[in-house]
Amino acid sequence: MKKQIIVGLGSCGIAAGAGKVYARAQSLIEAGNTDVLLKQTSCIGMCYKEPLVEVVDDRGHYLYGSVDVKKLEEIFEKHIRNGEVIDEYVVESDVIQGHESHYFAGQVKIALRNCGYMDPESIEEAEQRQAYEAIRKIATEHVSSEEVIQTVLDSGLRGRGGGGFPTGLKWRFAHNSQSDEKYIICNADEGDPGAFMDRSLLEGDPHAILEGMIIGAYAMNATSGVIYCRAEYPLAIKRLNIALQQAREKGYLGKNILGIEGFDLDIIVKEGAGAFVCGEETALIASVEGERGMPRKRPPFPAERGLWNKPTNINNVETFANIPYILLHGADAYNKYGTEKSKGTKVFALTGKVKHGGLVEVPMGVSIREIIFDLGGGIQENKKFKAVQLGGPSGGCIPESLIDTKVDYDSVNATGAIMGSGGMVVMDETTCMVDMARFFLNFTQEESCGKCTFCRIGTKRMLEILTRITQGKGKEGDIELLQELSQQIKDGSLCGLGQTAPNPVLTTIKYFRDEYEAHINDKRCPAINCKALLTYEVIAENCTGCTVCAVKCPSSCIDGSRKEIHFINQELCIKCGECFAGCNFEAIRVY
Amino acid sequence: MRISRKKISLQAVETPDVNISLINPIIQKYQGKKGNLIPVLQGVQSLYGYVPREAFIRLNEEMGLKLNEMYGVATFYAQFRLSPVGKHIIKVCHGTACHVQNATKITEALVTELGVKDGHTTEDGLFTLESVACLGCCSLAPVMMVDNETFGSLTGKKAARVIKELRRKETQP
Numbered sequence: 127m128k129k130q131i132i133v134g135l136g137s138c139g140i141a142a143g144a145g146k147v148y149a150r151a152q153s154l155i156e157a158g159n160t161d162v163l164l165k166q167t168s169c170i171g172m173c174y175k176e177p178l179v180e181v182v183d184d185r186g187h188y189l190y191g192s193v194d195v196k197k198l199e200e201i202f203e204k205h206i207r208n209g210e211v212i213d214e215y216v217v218e219s220d221v222i223q224g225h226e227s228h229y230f231a232g233q234v235k236i237a238l239r240n241c242g243y244m245d246p247e248s249i250e251e252a253e254q255r256q257a258y259e260a261i262r263k264i265a266t267e268h269v270s271s272e273e274v275i276q277t278v279l280d281s282g283l284r285g286r287g288g289g290g291f292p293t294g295l296k297w298r299f300a301h302n303s304q305s306d307e308k309y310i311i312c313n314a315d316e317g318d319p320g321a322f323m324d325r326s327l328l329e330g331d332p333h334a335i336l337e338g339m340i341i342g343a344y345a346m347n348a349t350s351g352v353i354y355c356r357a358e359y360p361l362a363i364k365r366l367n368i369a370l371q372q373a374r375e376k377g378y379l380g381k382n383i384l385g386i387e388g389f390d391l392d393i394i395v396k397e398g399a400g401a402f403v404c405g406e407e408t409a410l411i412a413s414v415e416g417e418r419g420m421p422r423k424r425p426p427f428p429a430e431r432g433l434w435n436k437p438t439n440i441n442n443v444e445t446f447a448n449i450p451y452i453l454l455h456g457a458d459a460y461n462k463y464g465t466e467k468s469k470g471t472k473v474f475a476l477t478g479k480v481k482h483g484g485l486v487e488v489p490m491g492v493s494i495r496e497i498i499f500d501l502g503g504g505i506q507e508n509k510k511f512k513a514v515q516l517g518g519p520s521g522g523c524i525p526e527s528l529i530d531t532k533v534d535y536d537s538v539n540a541t542g543a544i545m546g547s548g549g550m551v552v553m554d555e556t557t558c559m560v561d562m563a564r565f566f567l568n569f570t571q572e573e574s575c576g577k578c579t580f581c582r583i584g585t586k587r588m589l590e591i592l593t594r595i596t597q598g599k600g601k602e603g604d605i606e607l608l609q610e611l612s613q614q615i616k617d618g619s620l621c622g623l624g625q626t627a628p629n630p631v632l633t634t635i636k637y638f639r640d641e642y643e644a645h646i647n648d649k650r651c652p653a654i655n656c657k658a659l660l661t662y663e664v665i666a667e668n669c670t671g672c673t674v675c676a677v678k679c680p681s682s683c684i685d686g687s688r689k690e691i692h693f694i695n696q697e698l699c700i701k702c703g704e705c706f707a708g709c710n711f712e713a714i715r716v717y
Numbered sequence: 718m719r720i721s722r723k724k725i726s727l728q729a730v731e732t733p734d735v736n737i738s739l740i741n742p743i744i745q746k747y748q749g750k751k752g753n754l755i756p757v758l759q760g761v762q763s764l765y766g767y768v769p770r771e772a773f774i775r776l777n778e779e780m781g782l783k784l785n786e787m788y789g790v791a792t793f794y795a796q797f798r799l800s801p802v803g804k805h806i807i808k809v810c811h812g813t814a815c816h817v818q819n820a821t822k823i824t825e826a827l828v829t830e831l832g833v834k835d836g837h838t839t840e841d842g843l844f845t846l847e848s849v850a851c852l853g854c855c856s857l858a859p860v861m862m863v864d865n866e867t868f869g870s871l872t873g874k875k876a877a878r879v880i881k882e883l884r885r886k887e888t889q890p
Contacts, residue, residue, distance in 0.1 A: 137853055137854065138853065138854040138856065138857070140867070141852070141854040141857060141860070141867035141869060142854070142857060142869065173854070173855070173856035173857075174856045176856075176857075318813075318851075319811070319812035319813045319814075319816075319850040319851035320812050320813035320814050320851060320855055321851075322851075322853040322854075322855065325853050357759065357796055358796075358849075359853075396752075396755075396756075397755070397756065397759060398755075398794075399755050399758075399759065399790075399794035399795070399796040399797065400794050400795035400796040401793060401794050401795065413755065414752060415751075415752045416751075416752040416753060416754035416755050416790070417754070417786075417790065418789055418790055418793040419793065419794070434751075475855065477813070477814035477855035477856060477858065478813070478814050478817045478818075478855075478858075479817060479818075483814070483855060483856030484856055515813065518813070549813065551813045551814055551817060551855075553817055557817055562816075562817075565813070565816050566813075569850060575793070
């Protein structure tokens with residue numbers, strides 16, 4: 127068997143230098159009559175070990191991690207030419223014990239089943255991995271649209287974009303709407319900063335999304351499909367368009383698809399132009415129509431009147447990616463995972479101060495602790511875990527005391543956070559929770575479309591209060607004012623953006639009230655993060671009078687001559703931290 | 718990646734040296750199609766790096782798109798720019814993961830290095846400094862993107878060095 131060398135070319139791999147590795151592999155093959163097949167794949171989810179290069183030989187596969195050009199040359203020299211496996215670089219393998227095998231062992235890959243295992247630009251490879259078999263099964267076994275919907279209902283699949291609404295029910299509403307034209311839309315406007323599973327799916331397995339949409343269209347008699355994808359995901363858009371063209375050529379799109387009489391469908395990609403609010407269904411529809419993406423009142427729901435006033439069904443990328451699996455293997459194969467009310471698996475983007483950041487897919491109901499400590503390997507530099515942020519700007523921070531919370535829709539909601547699209551940002555003791563709340567409010571305030579007064583002005587006022595607190599100008603009563611405003615914004619907003627914008631503030635007040643109080647009453651930031659509240663001081667007994675700090679200080683506020691104890695003039699100090707970073711004798715203290 | 722909303726100017730600027738006939742193929746492609754406004758503006762921006770005032774006027778005359786509607790859409794979405802940008806665009810990621818890993822320091826260092834505020838272009842027209850909310854390579858945080866190249870695991874110094882290097886290349890004869 128011819129050896130294969132497969133380079134992971136997802137966006138994050140490319141960012142880590144996979145493009146250069148691929149180019150080098152190409153030139154090595156051209157130069158040195160090496161009998162090896164060079165292929166590409168997408169993100170396998172192990173972002174912390176990018177760039178990843180897989181070698182397949184007649185024994186099995188070996189996944190090498192953190193491969194730069196130099197390591198690649200070594201892999202060529204030893205493994206490709208001489209068949210010598212370089213154990214120390216292997217992160218995962220079916221032959222030997224890889225260093226990071228546990229990262230995969232704890233996962234159940236359903237949505238991500240093909241990501242990183244095939245060339246996303248080859249429909250043949252996708253077909254070998256069962257792409258389009260579910261829709262083929264529907265066609266050959268004459269499964270009715272009603273049966274398809276029932277299977278999806280039985281699977282217990284709920285909307286993976288964050289809402290958590292049962293997908294089968296949504297499909298039934300769209301199915302029951304009478305119209306000669308219906309639309310099915312894939313929401314690929316992934317907006318949460320810190321979530322990138324949709325991008326990985328689009329880049330890694332575009333055919334799964336297309337098949338999910340085709341099955342959905344069959345179930346509800348939709349006549350056209352739209353994928354609303356962010357313009358900021360150029361690679362995803364490119365691969366989607368390639369996949370669409372291939373699907374058209376193979377007859378998975380077009381007229382009388384797979385011989386199903388009267389089942390006509392085409393799908394197009396629409397590029398979004400950057401507005402977080404367009405993740406909301408009615409705003410998304412307005413944007414596809416070429417208008418400002420502002421939400422409107424519901425009802426009428428999109429299932430009755432959506433795009434161009436026709437019945438429309440919108441699902442998220444990850445939701446669609448699960449559909450072919452469910453239809454091919456049956457509802458039971460899916461709902462055997464998960465908890466009573468949250469079935470199946472969920473993909474999380476694990477980032478922040480965690481050792482092993484990346485994409486993980488786990489059954490619903492595992493605990494946050496298992497995800498962060500077992501899969502994620504714990505906290506960077508072995509610092510103390512403080513909180514995890516779930517659900518992005520609409521979500522909340524879950525503190526250490528609740529780390530055994532199970533990840534399912536209801537348990538997460540009970541903490542005040544939301545599942546959201548699955549962004550999981552880990553924070554350690556150096557993260558200031560007031561600053562985190564300010565960060566998210568800043569985001570939602572900028573992204574508020576301005577339609578509802580409370581969202582437009584209320585978030586602005588909340589941001590001002592939070593900024594004031596982090597600058598040491600907090601006043602008594604600020605916490606209560608924030609809580610009151612939060613409630614009013616929740617009540618007075620039309621769409622999810624406003625209704626959930628106060629969540630990061632409310633959860634941080636709920637679990638980290640002492641930090642707010644320290645900022646407001648003691649003018650102190652316990653995490654030593656908020657610049658205006660810091661004090662830098664020389665520790666007299668450690669100071670050797672080397673003058674490094676005085677030289678580094680940009681505001682010339684450190685006095686002291688050589689071999690004498692230095693002194694920081696607090697009134698002139700701009701709190702840049704240069705002295706702290708520059709001191710070689712640990713003679714500067716910050717508090 | 719989401720471009721942060723730090724708009725310097727909401728005024729479409731007059732730049733008379735723009736070769737406006739370049740947009741003719743876009744007009745032909747989208748003429749008469751419904752829901753075409755956003756793709757048209759995206760097409761124009763990909764030609765010039767921003768949407769010039771002249772383009773709005775031309776689109777209004779040729780396609781019948783209303784000026785106020787175009788302006789409304791162009792200012793609503795973070796992607797559209799109404800004034801020219803520098804030769805190199807620096808996008809500093811301020812997503813949650815990068816924020817936690819102190820992306821503010823990166824922007825501060827670049828502000829010092831370039832001598833312009835966030836969202837502005839240097840006087841020599843070489844660099845535009847922007848903030849974006851998530852480039853999607855969270856495990857490499859903090860991250861910045863210069864044109865199409867991504868730099869990860871940054872410190873302020875590292876970021877400044879990248880710019881210094883680029884400026885050296887540009888100013889060398």
